[in-house]
Amino acid sequence: MSTGYRIVKKEVYSPVTYMWEVEAPDMARVAQPGHFLMVRMNEQGERIPLTVADFDRQRGTVTVVIQAVGKSTREMMQLQEGESILDFIGPLGEASHIQRRSKVILVGGGLGVAPVYPQLRAYKELGSTTISIIGFRTQSLIFWEEKFRAMSDELHIATDDGSYGHKGFVSQVLQLLLEGAHRDTEEIVAIGPLPMMQACCDVTRPFGIRTMVSLNSIMVDGTGMCGSCRVTVGGKLKFACVDGPDFDGHQVDFAELMLRQRRFQREEQESLTRYEEECRLTGRTA
Amino acid sequence: MSTVKNIHTIPKGRTPMAEQPPQVRAGNFEEVALGYSLQDALREADRCIECKKPRCIAGCPVGIDIPGFIRAIAQQDMRRAYEILRQDNPLPAVCGRVCPQESQCEVRCVVGVKAEPVCIGRLERFAADYAMAHFEPEVLRIDSAGKKAAIIGSGPAGIACAADLARAGVDVTIFEALHMAGGVLKYGIPEFRLPKIIVDREIELLKQMGVKIELNTVIGKLYTIPQLMQEKGFDAVFIGTGAGFPKFQGIPGENLNGVFSANEFLTRVNLMRGFRHPEYDTPVGMGRKVAVIGAGNTAMDCARCALRMGAEKVTVVYRRTQKESPARAEELHHAMEEGIDFQWLTNPVKILGNGQGWVAGMECIRMALGEPDASGRRAPVEQPGTNFEIPVDTVIYALGTRANPIIAKSTPGLKTNQWGYIEVDEQTGMTSIPGVFAGGDIVTGSATVILALGAGRRAAKGMLQYLGLGPAEAAVVASAAKAGI
Numbered sequence: 140m141s142t143g144y145r146i147v148k149k150e151v152y153s154p155v156t157y158m159w160e161v162e163a164p165d166m167a168r169v170a171q172p173g174h175f176l177m178v179r180m181n182e183q184g185e186r187i188p189l190t191v192a193d194f195d196r197q198r199g200t201v202t203v204v205i206q207a208v209g210k211s212t213r214e215m216m217q218l219q220e221g222e223s224i225l226d227f228i229g230p231l232g233e234a235s236h237i238q239r240r241s242k243v244i245l246v247g248g249g250l251g252v253a254p255v256y257p258q259l260r261a262y263k264e265l266g267s268t269t270i271s272i273i274g275f276r277t278q279s280l281i282f283w284e285e286k287f288r289a290m291s292d293e294l295h296i297a298t299d300d301g302s303y304g305h306k307g308f309v310s311q312v313l314q315l316l317l318e319g320a321h322r323d324t325e326e327i328v329a330i331g332p333l334p335m336m337q338a339c340c341d342v343t344r345p346f347g348i349r350t351m352v353s354l355n356s357i358m359v360d361g362t363g364m365c366g367s368c369r370v371t372v373g374g375k376l377k378f379a380c381v382d383g384p385d386f387d388g389h390q391v392d393f394a395e396l397m398l399r400q401r402r403f404q405r406e407e408q409e410s411l412t413r414y415e416e417e418c419r420l421t422g423r424t425a
Numbered sequence: 426m427s428t429v430k431n432i433h434t435i436p437k438g439r440t441p442m443a444e445q446p447p448q449v450r451a452g453n454f455e456e457v458a459l460g461y462s463l464q465d466a467l468r469e470a471d472r473c474i475e476c477k478k479p480r481c482i483a484g485c486p487v488g489i490d491i492p493g494f495i496r497a498i499a500q501q502d503m504r505r506a507y508e509i510l511r512q513d514n515p516l517p518a519v520c521g522r523v524c525p526q527e528s529q530c531e532v533r534c535v536v537g538v539k540a541e542p543v544c545i546g547r548l549e550r551f552a553a554d555y556a557m558a559h560f561e562p563e564v565l566r567i568d569s570a571g572k573k574a575a576i577i578g579s580g581p582a583g584i585a586c587a588a589d590l591a592r593a594g595v596d597v598t599i600f601e602a603l604h605m606a607g608g609v610l611k612y613g614i615p616e617f618r619l620p621k622i623i624v625d626r627e628i629e630l631l632k633q634m635g636v637k638i639e640l641n642t643v644i645g646k647l648y649t650i651p652q653l654m655q656e657k658g659f660d661a662v663f664i665g666t667g668a669g670f671p672k673f674q675g676i677p678g679e680n681l682n683g684v685f686s687a688n689e690f691l692t693r694v695n696l697m698r699g700f701r702h703p704e705y706d707t708p709v710g711m712g713r714k715v716a717v718i719g720a721g722n723t724a725m726d727c728a729r730c731a732l733r734m735g736a737e738k739v740t741v742v743y744r745r746t747q748k749e750s751p752a753r754a755e756e757l758h759h760a761m762e763e764g765i766d767f768q769w770l771t772n773p774v775k776i777l778g779n780g781q782g783w784v785a786g787m788e789c790i791r792m793a794l795g796e797p798d799a800s801g802r803r804a805p806v807e808q809p810g811t812n813f814e815i816p817v818d819t820v821i822y823a824l825g826t827r828a829n830p831i832i833a834k835s836t837p838g839l840k841t842n843q844w845g846y847i848e849v850d851e852q853t854g855m856t857s858i859p860g861v862f863a864g865g866d867i868v869t870g871s872a873t874v875i876l877a878l879g880a881g882r883r884a885a886k887g888m889l890q891y892l893g894l895g896p897a898e899a900a901v902v903a904s905a906a907k908a909g910i
Contacts (some may be wrong), residue, residue, distance in 0.1 A: 165647055177602055211706055226604040228641040318548050362643055363829050364669035365689035382830040395680055398782030402682045406708035413703060
């Protein structure tokens with residue numbers, strides 16, 4: 140089982156966003172919404188945590204959507220369909236606790252749209268009324284609009300610059316919906332960059348509606364061994380990789396987590412600069 | 426044949442072993458201890474006076490025939506020395522390097538009463554390294570016993586259990602959560618104490634015996650133990666998952682950037698080869714002034730890695746004294762030689778931030794040893810008014826580990842104690858679930874490689890009995906070991 144994991148399908152959604160459907164039959168069989176997995180491209184590569192965006196138990200594949208933000212994710216973007224990654228480990232974390240809800244609002248910000256999708260589908264399959272809000276910086280970055288439309292009773296799209304749909308942030312749309320037609324929402328899911336999740340939680344707190352977020356803490360092993368992903372939830376120490384990655388957003392210490400996300404800022408910048416230089420010298424695409 | 430040897434005829438001093446000098450080795454990750462030459466080994470082997478009633482064997486957690494292998498070295502029969510070692514220890518090249526001989530075999534050495542004890546550990550290392558360099562291992566064809574066993578974890582306990590079961594003809598598969606096999610031998614113990622090539626060779630030998638290793642497989646997530654037994658056809662399971670759950674102290678400031686658990690630090694440096702960043706992508710994120718909390722082997726490993734990673738200053742902070750430090754004597758000694766500062770009878774009180782989420786310093790308090798506690802060790806007591814600050818930007822916690830919950834959470838009926846460690850029958854290693862066995866750190870809490878090995882072997886015996894492959898198979902195991910596999 141160590142000849143690598145084949146990329147069965149690859150799609151590029153934007154200069155910085157791409158999707159891999161990876162052949163991993165055993166993992167596909169047990170993957171659930173909320174799970175994440177670890178990817179390592181090659182011998183020198185880092186272990187990178189990615190939330191499960193889809194799984195197909197018949198095809199034996201698991202899908203992830205990746206944002207090319209640093210050296211590793213940009214290098215990974217060069218892989219083509221048919222090529223293999225060295226390590227693909229999962230499922231990790233606790234699966235989302237999804238049950239039938241009379242009404243649930245699911246909010247995806249940017250890359251967060253991907254891990255929202257399997258939760259949306261699960262809620263819908265259980266007979267819930269699903270309201271979805273997906274937001275991107277600009278129209279050219281939008282992906283999975285049709286997939287969301289198919290599973291949502293209502294779909295709202297927001298762009299920061301107003302190039303498509305509502306102009307503004309997903310949290311603003313959320314506020315409007317809660318104040319208006321969807322005051323009776325039972326549960327909210329919000330996944331995306333930390334400031335977005337924090338903003339959504341701030342919106343929902345006065346309404347007293349539970350808001351589940353998915354934390355993308357920095358990880359190494361992903362199995363609870365190292366504590367890199369530690370986060371304070373409800374005043375207690377939790378590990379995002381074994382206690383999460385889903386948590387009650389109203390309990391999460393976002394301020395602390397946002398500081399912890401900066402742990403390797405310097406190294407990340409240096410790595411990227413080195414990579415771009417290397418690509419320039421060897422004539423490869425960065 | 427040797428002439429009469431007794432305490433008066435042998436050299437009183439131990440044969441020194443070549444080492445990299447401290448100033449040099451503090452800047453590289455190569456092995457510190459360079460091993461005996463043949464001359465050194467023969468001289469030291471001759472110091473064993475072959476007592477009528479050897480006391481050393483009882484000190485060895487796996488009962489190696491110590492006088493036997495040493496005599497073989499003295500007779501220059503290196504093959505026989507290696508066979509004797511392998512009879513009881515599947516990883517002599519590892520143990521010769523990492524066992525705390527000073528509290529196991531060597532402390533009981535009769536020669537040690539009036540002179541310096543025989544260097545049993547260095548001789549074990551010599552014999553194992555010699556065999557690795559000169560002999561091809563024989564791979565016996567072993568008939569299948571018609572049973573399948575799953576081993577969870579490819580650390581020392583799992584490796585030892587797998588080897589014994591494979592020798593008895595059991596079809597063995599090891600499931601390893603990480604992307605490399607070896608467990609703590611790979612992610613924990615640094616290259617300069619235990620070269621990874623040695624671990625890889627042992628794992629290769631296992632594969633040659635027919636043992637299958639599935640990496641990247643987290644049991645409890647991808648498959649559960651009930652699934653292994655009910656759906657995947659395994660007749661018995663051994664849990665050797667280690668104690669992989671870091672312990673923090675619970676003082677303010679522990680979530681500041683720059684605070685690591687020893688597991689995180691060592692995994693980045695060793696497993697992910699952070700010491701060769703940027704050739705390897707994973708960064709370590711260490712600052713310039715490092716404090717390591719704790720004084721066991723893990724703390725020594727962290728301190729010495731930090732030094733080699735280029736720290737300006739490394740300070741070990743421990744609430745008891747050097748005497749109470751559980752580290753292997755040689756590691757403590759090497760750490761001191763390398764210029765690491767030791768603050769004994771000192772405990773952290775608070776980790777201080779710089780206002781932007783990074784460690785800026787650590788407030789400590791002095792301790793004194795009071796009355797013995799439940800474990801018999803004198804309990805450290807804070808000395809009020811002795812608070813002081815050390816300027817650090819990195820703090821590494823090496824205070825031991827707790828049980829990782831993934832297996833217990835996914836195995837209904839598996840009895841654990843209040844700290845999450847798995848309860849087992851002392852004789853057989855079996856857990857509360859028939860056919861499921863456990864050993865190593867997941868049972869005892871963080872301990873040593875040799876204890877894990879012993880537990881793995883004990884469980885293998887218990888498993889063979891459970892599988893109905895009794896004493897006859899034990900004889901096969903013994904003769905297979907004799908062949909050096």
